[in-house]
Amino acid sequence: MEKLYFASDYMETAAPEIIERLAALSGKKFTGYGSDEISESAREKIRTAAGTPEGEVYFLVGGTQTNATVIDTMLRPYEGVIAAATGHVSVHEAGAIEYGGHKVLALPAEEGKIRAKDIDSLAETYWNDENHEHMVMPAMVYISQPTEYGTLYSLKELREISGVCRKWKLALYVDGARLAYGLSARGNDVTLKDLASLTDVFYIGGTKCGALLGEAVVFPKKGTVPHFFTMVKQHGALLAKGWAAGLQFDTLFTGGLYAKLGRNGDEMADRIRQALDEKGYVQDVRNSTNQIFLTLTHEEARYLSEKVEMGFWENKGDKVVMRIATSWATTEEETEALIKLL
Amino acid sequence: MEKLYFASDYMETAAPEIIERLAALSGKKFTGYGSDEISESAREKIRTAAGTPEGEVYFLVGGTQTNATVIDTMLRPYEGVIAAATGHVSVHEAGAIEYGGHKVLALPAEEGKIRAKDIDSLAETYWNDENHEHMVMPAMVYISQPTEYGTLYSLKELREISGVCRKWKLALYVDGARLAYGLSARGNDVTLKDLASLTDVFYIGGTKCGALLGEAVVFPKKGTVPHFFTMVKQHGALLAKGWAAGLQFDTLFTGGLYAKLGRNGDEMADRIRQALDEKGYVQDVRNSTNQIFLTLTHEEARYLSEKVEMGFWENKGDKVVMRIATSWATTEEETEALIKLL
Amino acid sequence: MEKLYFASDYMETAAPEIIERLAALSGKKFTGYGSDEISESAREKIRTAAGTPEGEVYFLVGGTQTNATVIDTMLRPYEGVIAAATGHVSVHEAGAIEYGGHKVLALPAEEGKIRAKDIDSLAETYWNDENHEHMVMPAMVYISQPTEYGTLYSLKELREISGVCRKWKLALYVDGARLAYGLSARGNDVTLKDLASLTDVFYIGGTKCGALLGEAVVFPKKGTVPHFFTMVKQHGALLAKGWAAGLQFDTLFTGGLYAKLGRNGDEMADRIRQALDEKGYVQDVRNSTNQIFLTLTHEEARYLSEKVEMGFWENKGDKVVMRIATSWATTEEETEALIKLL
Amino acid sequence: MEKLYFASDYMETAAPEIIERLAALSGKKFTGYGSDEISESAREKIRTAAGTPEGEVYFLVGGTQTNATVIDTMLRPYEGVIAAATGHVSVHEAGAIEYGGHKVLALPAEEGKIRAKDIDSLAETYWNDENHEHMVMPAMVYISQPTEYGTLYSLKELREISGVCRKWKLALYVDGARLAYGLSARGNDVTLKDLASLTDVFYIGGTKCGALLGEAVVFPKKGTVPHFFTMVKQHGALLAKGWAAGLQFDTLFTGGLYAKLGRNGDEMADRIRQALDEKGYVQDVRNSTNQIFLTLTHEEARYLSEKVEMGFWENKGDKVVMRIATSWATTEEETEALIKLL
Structure with a gap:
């Protein structure tokens, strides 16, 4: 993959x-x-x-x-x-x-x-x-x-x-x-x-x-x-x-495109957020936009990083916060694939 | 037109x-x-x-x-x-x-x-x-x-x-x-x-x-x-x-495109320069690149400006210098059309 | 001296x-x-x-x-x-x-x-x-x-x-x-x-x-x-x-001191200017304030510079322009001494 | 006074x-x-x-x-x-x-x-x-x-x-x-x-x-x-x-003047510090140089400020911190006069 x-x-x-x-x-x-x-x-x-x-x-x-x-x-x-x-x-x-x-x-x-x-x-x-x-x-x-x-x-x-x-x-x-x-x-x-x-x-x-x-x-x-x-x-x-x-x-700004693109990012992030909750992950900051701040152990972070390019956000001793960003272009397929990896 | x-x-x-x-x-x-x-x-x-x-x-x-x-x-x-x-x-x-x-x-x-x-x-x-x-x-x-x-x-x-x-x-x-x-x-x-x-x-x-x-x-x-x-x-x-x-x-920088685009601008300019010479126009600066500086009477400038968008360069008392710029995109048709207007 | x-x-x-x-x-x-x-x-x-x-x-x-x-x-x-x-x-x-x-x-x-x-x-x-x-x-x-x-x-x-x-x-x-x-x-x-x-x-x-x-x-x-x-x-x-x-x-700005100090510089310069004129020197710029621009041959400049600290102003081929500045503090004695050297 | x-x-x-x-x-x-x-x-x-x-x-x-x-x-x-x-x-x-x-x-x-x-x-x-x-x-x-x-x-x-x-x-x-x-x-x-x-x-x-x-x-x-x-x-x-x-x-930097001037400021401050301690005042920051930060009630500050020009430092709710600065020029007389006011 x-x-x-x-x-x-x-x-x-x-x-x-x-x-x-x-x-x-x-x-x-x-x-x-x-x-x-x-x-x-x-x-x-x-x-x-x-x-x-x-x-x-x-x-x-x-x-x-x-x-x-x-x-x-x-x-x-x-x-x-x-x-x-x-x-x-x-x-x-x-x-x-x-x-x-x-x-x-x-x-x-x-x-x-x-x-x-x-x-x-x-x-x-x-x-x-x-x-x-x-x-x-x-x-x-x-x-x-x-x-x-x-x-x-x-x-x-x-x-x-x-x-x-x-x-x-x-x-x-x-x-x-x-x-x-x-x-x-x-x-x-x-x-x-x-x-x-x-x-x-x-x-x-x-x-x-x-x-x-x-x-x-x-x-x-x-x-x-x-x-x-x-x-x-x-x-x-x-x-x-x-x-x-x-x-x-x-x-x-024609035909509501800007809103539509924003909504895609937000919805894909919402799906991921929901999956994270269901699977018991800790999210460092709760929001409803396109960024997710995921608290992981270093081992979890290493494992996930092999399959998913995420942003490094912050070191917190034995934990690490990684940023997952969706966008106007994120597809349902990508989102589901990510969720499966969690 | x-x-x-x-x-x-x-x-x-x-x-x-x-x-x-x-x-x-x-x-x-x-x-x-x-x-x-x-x-x-x-x-x-x-x-x-x-x-x-x-x-x-x-x-x-x-x-x-x-x-x-x-x-x-x-x-x-x-x-x-x-x-x-x-x-x-x-x-x-x-x-x-x-x-x-x-x-x-x-x-x-x-x-x-x-x-x-x-x-x-x-x-x-x-x-x-x-x-x-x-x-x-x-x-x-x-x-x-x-x-x-x-x-x-x-x-x-x-x-x-x-x-x-x-x-x-x-x-x-x-x-x-x-x-x-x-x-x-x-x-x-x-x-x-x-x-x-x-x-x-x-x-x-x-x-x-x-x-x-x-x-x-x-x-x-x-x-x-x-x-x-x-x-x-x-x-x-x-x-x-x-x-x-x-x-x-x-x-x-693939397949010589940069050179080719430059050459188009230069060649179209050269054709215009030649036509200008033949028709007795005064060119303020002689060069071999894509800019032509054309000295016109104010009346000539007014006339030509109705049909051709040129750049204003300099006022010289009873004359005016206009700039004609060709480019990588200038077509032969445009060039010939301009020459006909001279 | x-x-x-x-x-x-x-x-x-x-x-x-x-x-x-x-x-x-x-x-x-x-x-x-x-x-x-x-x-x-x-x-x-x-x-x-x-x-x-x-x-x-x-x-x-x-x-x-x-x-x-x-x-x-x-x-x-x-x-x-x-x-x-x-x-x-x-x-x-x-x-x-x-x-x-x-x-x-x-x-x-x-x-x-x-x-x-x-x-x-x-x-x-x-x-x-x-x-x-x-x-x-x-x-x-x-x-x-x-x-x-x-x-x-x-x-x-x-x-x-x-x-x-x-x-x-x-x-x-x-x-x-x-x-x-x-x-x-x-x-x-x-x-x-x-x-x-x-x-x-x-x-x-x-x-x-x-x-x-x-x-x-x-x-x-x-x-x-x-x-x-x-x-x-x-x-x-x-x-x-x-x-x-x-x-x-x-x-x-008490008792007209500022004007008095300025006047001293100007008057000392005027005396020098007059002496220069009498002795046939060329002054590059004529003014009535405290600066004098004296055109000299390089030899004259060298000679005078041994006895008078002047400012260098400009090289003019076989001539040189030196600046003489008087001030609020210039004394009659200094002025006369300079004039004697001219 | x-x-x-x-x-x-x-x-x-x-x-x-x-x-x-x-x-x-x-x-x-x-x-x-x-x-x-x-x-x-x-x-x-x-x-x-x-x-x-x-x-x-x-x-x-x-x-x-x-x-x-x-x-x-x-x-x-x-x-x-x-x-x-x-x-x-x-x-x-x-x-x-x-x-x-x-x-x-x-x-x-x-x-x-x-x-x-x-x-x-x-x-x-x-x-x-x-x-x-x-x-x-x-x-x-x-x-x-x-x-x-x-x-x-x-x-x-x-x-x-x-x-x-x-x-x-x-x-x-x-x-x-x-x-x-x-x-x-x-x-x-x-x-x-x-x-x-x-x-x-x-x-x-x-x-x-x-x-x-x-x-x-x-x-x-x-x-x-x-x-x-x-x-x-x-x-x-x-x-x-x-x-x-x-x-x-x-x-x-001749004859140890710089050190001497500094010492005067420090010594006058030390005397004031000692007097403050003896009289039970609270000093916000302890140091051995020429600045004293004195914590006062607003009433004390008002009273003292009528007789001593001090610097305002910081408001701390019902208290206020004032700065007393001595200098190379502070005299014993001034210092004693201040101490008497405390």
Whole structure:
């Protein structure tokens, strides 16, 4: 039997609808840098889906690039961004935020999530400190939906965070690298429209959600960042063939494809979760999206790793946590094959 | 008649060979960040073509990103990069080089080219200046092949520049955004192997030369930049689906496709150049690559622009210079249609 | 005879009035970071002298630091600063402006001065360029008064530059490292009040004008840069003992000391200029401030250099330009001794 | 009675020996940027005191500036600096380290000190992480001696830290803003020579230890940072009148003045500590240097604050921690007056 691949959600090419459409465009010509009609169509569809007719939408290429560009663009040099200590910008971007000159103000997180009251407390401490003019000013909150741990903020939690942000004039930014899996998840009550009404900027992930590449940055309020286009260029994040990213989202936002792709990942993960429960495995973090964190003995991990490519997550003494990621592309066959191995 | 498009060389999708191969990969899985087999195959083909079995090859996404990453990576903070005053890094990257903290030391250029003796003179002036420790230290030379004006450095010129660079310990970096059109051009005598032996780093352009996206950075000497991978990540330039860029180059460097695509652009341009000469038009810069700079009266420009999408280049009082760019995708039909309009 | 020192204007300690006052403060205590009473007194005197009762005044330590902090603070990341190609920020700050991420947009200068019409033309070219969103946006004009060549902008010239700046929404910043020598110069018609009404920010030089150290940044309009204090700190430019810089300016702006010190430098230079004329020497740039640019044969330069420490300025084939700088501290005796050597 | 000032250690002018010498220099001339004889004499005295005849010594102006310049200078862009979460670079430099592009990797600290085993563990975790190439690479350890809490690393602790640094190729940097109070403290066993042999770079604080301004950066090993001078300039940290900083250290390192000044601060603090103990006050952190952290009820704090200027340190519910700082200038009279108030 061939090895099963559940190591990450960016291992497959792209949704067939995207590849077919791309192939059909051979010989066509497009104007550059996102000024083409496909990109405009994609922007319009996203504005409609998010209920922000005046919103601004930009297509960038990858997650770290998007985070670095958005954060650097919205902050003044002395301002920092509050994020979970386990957040992507805190740990896995090789210092891209600091490269732009900004400090990541890490908050303790529980299963990847930070709490409104901790943000409130950090801001209050800052402004109450007699020496705050010698410190990095908190000016933005970064969260991801779903988080690095696959967990989701509820609408109530998001509203609380948004409220605290408005209280302290902190911009709220949501990293939606895996947003499809969040929107489609069991129990999720946060919609694109909620994101648009509660945040200052968010991005809809493409790379991990069925696109070949691309992330769609949405500023619900027009004019949030003057000259964002030029700053995208300055960050090396402007695609000459902008239509190539636009096409991804124009397709993903046609006929409910984005939701459908997300749902596939979530459902396959749910099946695996159920099987794990039935077989008595310990799951380190419970969520309803496309990531499963499986606690194994080292021996179990070794055995399973021979047949299944998983992600290593964390060493816990005599146990080890491995990550199983499903995706928009995971098939029922692969899922059943994995379950049989458990 | 539909409008003809000669405005730029990044208007088309990608070479059919690339699109077909991409389509054929549906359902396949790849490891991330360029660690896949297709990327490795592409790297090996480039190493072979450039005659650098020990060389390092990385795939980035676009030109500005590549320039910013390479330059920032190879320079110490107080070092600057020498470039033509008309070079891409000097003018059209929205300050991406300065964003990385580096000064572009502009040299006067003739038809886009800088001269070894001017580099020599700049370096000598710097080191002879009593106050040079208060100045930006020249540490790299940036040239493009072909240049922004479609002109080419001859092997003799490149050797001279390389010699001056070695004399003053300046790294030599060649931006090959349009390299295919240079390698295939009438009269060109600079090969990939020459680039590898005479420079410290260069990139082979994909975006403008038949790829959907992607630029291949080549360090002929292994270990030139320790931890380049991490710096690519920090610059937001690391593709999760690295295979997507690798696939472009693996295809372009199979069966001489890269050369063939370049030749098409050059030949179509040559036909147009010949027609222009026959009809008595003035061409502002003579070159043998895929860009034509056409001097027109404002009336002529207006007339022609109604039927042909061209690029605006420069206002010259009662005349205007327009740019006609052919590409790997320009057809004989389009070319003949354009010629008829002249 | 001991060697004469005319190499620069920052070779002496400080005006005796400053040293005496400093000595008299032994045992006194001050609150930190410029919150002390002496600093407040100095700020008030400067506000009065500049006719800006609402203006903000900050004391930094040196010229490059001040330029880098002010420019970086007032520009957005994609914005650049227009300056003379020979300006201090263009050449002699080791890339401090680029370190902050900003491009210096160099304009040709005549005797150190740039012209309103060249600024106008640069801004117009930028905004008329179809691709200006891919370029660094001009957002500030940097001039120095006096310039690096000791020349002065007339009130008429300054008004023209200020007008062009307002037309194109460019901030106007004046580097007054040697401002004392400008304010007191024969023929000068630009006052501190003119600077305050025509610029967005300027600095009054201390280091070269009689202070031990320190430069006074003046924002004529309150609230020009929110949180400037924090940005000064972030740039490493905040003095714990802020009173030490405040004391310099409190003293310099008492009893007309600043003007008097400037006048001494100018008058000593005038005497030397007159002697040079009488003896038939060629002066490369004519000005009325404290710098003299003397064209000599190499033999003359060698001879004179044995007895007088001068600054080397420029090699001109068989001639060499040397700089003679007088200062607030230059004595009549030194001046006469120099004149005798000519 | 006049109010007593124990709020910080940078409230006084400078040691009389420095002020007198400065006054005596009136009319003298010095070459610029630290090339003068006084600076050279100071460097030589420091090299001797530190037992590093080949070491390099540079004089900068303030602590944040020194930290930012040294750290930025020694790290590559993707590298970060390990520091106590309570360290100056972590909290009170307004993002100066991030402005240079570097992440501060915060370690939990106990009374301001970090432990060798925590450094070891952080480095090991990084290098063992499969994804470490996507993370900021730890490359330097920053500690302060004394720490922000006035505590001291013992020679044993410093050796352990140094050992771990060498094991993981981490540069070790010691911030000695208050080094005089550390060197002279009861129980201290770390000498300047130990710092020179165990670190890669450290600075000897002037501003808080009797100088008007200035910090002396010491690289025990010659050539540690090529072109450090230019990087100092680029960071706006180069004093034109370098002799002014040199003079501070030349005086401080003559006749044991630096040790004497430190001892005064420590002894006055010891007397206060003893009185506090006798009167039953709670001291939050015990140390033997010039800072005392006094736990008071809010009422006690209010009462004492009317008569003594102290620093606010931390709110602890119904208690508050106030900081009392003595200095090189604190007199016996002030000390006794404070003790009487307790």
